[in-house]
């Protein structure tokens with residue numbers, strides 16, 4: 001299994017997809033609303049970025065499967081290798097000219113992530129990891145933070161369009177316990193920032209594999225911990241909605257406890 005080869009391919013493709021995002025950024029692009037819901041945007045640039053990434057994968061790894069946010073999966077193709085793609089994570093930010101958005105690409109083998117790349121083109125930051133290779137930001141090694149408790153922690157979360165009500169009591173419970181909580185609008189970057197030690201922890205109540213697959217490996221390779229909100233192992237290898245908790249490891253237990261208490 002040539003992880004370095006997969007990693008380098010994902011880096012190359014993420015950079016080119018990021019260039020597509022930049023080329024159309026703050027231009028007059030067409031925006032559609034999934035299911036007519038004005039809070040659930042998809043732009044023509046999401047579609048362009050995704051088509052580019054999927055076409056490159058099909059050319060380079062024709063036997064591999066994929067799961068992409070806008071076009072679904074590769075059908076019945078029986079492969080244990082699956083590319084998991086979010087062509088723009090943070091589409092609402094992208095559409096509003098708010099620079100916190102990224103391309104996210106991961107390769108999974110069964111439930112294990114082999115490579116994960118998150119590229120934020122406006123921030124000029126490429127977060128990349130390979131299983132056993134470490135996690136990097138623009139080729140410099142990353143390490144999670146050393147915060148020991150919530151009191152000294154900066155956290156992040158997000159609110160899924162349809163499920164935000166379930167996260168609000170948790171948010172309310174944790175807010176006075178932490179140093180601060182950010183809601184910047186890109187799960188992929190929230191995880192990359194956790195890997196980089198800029199955030200000490202991140203959680204989300206309702207999230208999909210394409211939002212977090214690359215981030216999972218980045219956090220793990222940077223020495224952090226990933227579970228679901230109950231502290232149980234994450235089952236990424238399924239197309240359904242799930243919960244996620246990422247941290248530097250040291251505050252993980254406290255977060256699991258407080259999330260349970262906040263949920264009530």
Ligand code: IPD
Pocket residue numbers: 086088089090091092157158159160161184185186187188204206207211
């Ligand atoms: C969303 C972002 C956001 C998170 C939502 C996701 P999208 O992804 O990651 O931070 O809170 O749950 O759906 O729609 O911008 O790709």
Ligand code: CA
Pocket residue numbers: 086088089090187210211
């Ligand atoms: Ca997303």
Ligand code: CA
Pocket residue numbers: 046069086087088089090091
């Ligand atoms: Ca997206």
